[in-house]
Amino acid sequence: MRPGRPARGRRHRWLPPQHGAWAMLLLPYVAAVGVTGPRWPHLPVLGVGLAGYLFSYYALLAVKTGRADRVRPQLLVYGAATALLGAPVLLVCPAVLGYVLLYAVLLAVNVGHARRRRERALLNDLASVAQSLLMVFLVATVAEVPPADLVGVATAVGAYLVGTVLYVKTMIRERGSxxxxxxxxxxxxxxxxxxxxxxxGPALAVVFALLLLRAGVLPGRRLTPLRVGLIEMVGTLLVLAAVVTRWA
Structure with missing residues (x-):
């Protein structure tokens, strides 16, 4: 096992050990693209979302620890990637600048919690969910689709993600609460x-009924974090399929 530790450490140095965050990032994006239809600027938009998340993770880690020097390479690489990928999006659709202030306000909530070392607080998690949901409207804006047309998509996806935050807490960090x-x-x-x-629609009603069932039956059972994550992966795919079927 020892030879594997350095590689694992290097991977965690550049990729956050937060597996659930990837679903929170990708679900709103994929659902929105599935509804609006793909446009080529959606590719750099995805890149901005991923690189921006990576940059914010290490920036918040620097705020929490007070040791920006430890994550300087990550900040430089992911910051540069975010800027480079964002440039063509801004050239094609300057209207996306309207989302910057909203992202900044939500990020400020994350910064405040990082300073107090309370990243697992419910409010902080909800701020992260709100950030991910902005991607729905960003995708719509880039596709020249009125963002109001995707309010239903954002609401359904947001309803799932908020529920996941609460449910996962009952399974791991707040297991006995x-x-x-x-x-x-x-x-x-x-x-x-x-x-x-x-x-x-009936598909989403069935999915939310299944989500209610898992929220009622599974807490209290000793499932490993891996199994909890796999169950949520299935839930994410079901929500995605139902949302795209309903609004595409």
């Missing part, structure tokens, strides 16, 4: 009611 378990169950019940009342 009855308050979080009841909050997660109540939230998923409300999300199902909204899916039905808003007319999101």
């Amino acid at each position: 009855a308050r979080y378990r009841w909050a997660s169950l109540a939230y998923h019940l409300a999300a199902l009611a909204v899916a039905v009342a808003a007319g999101w």
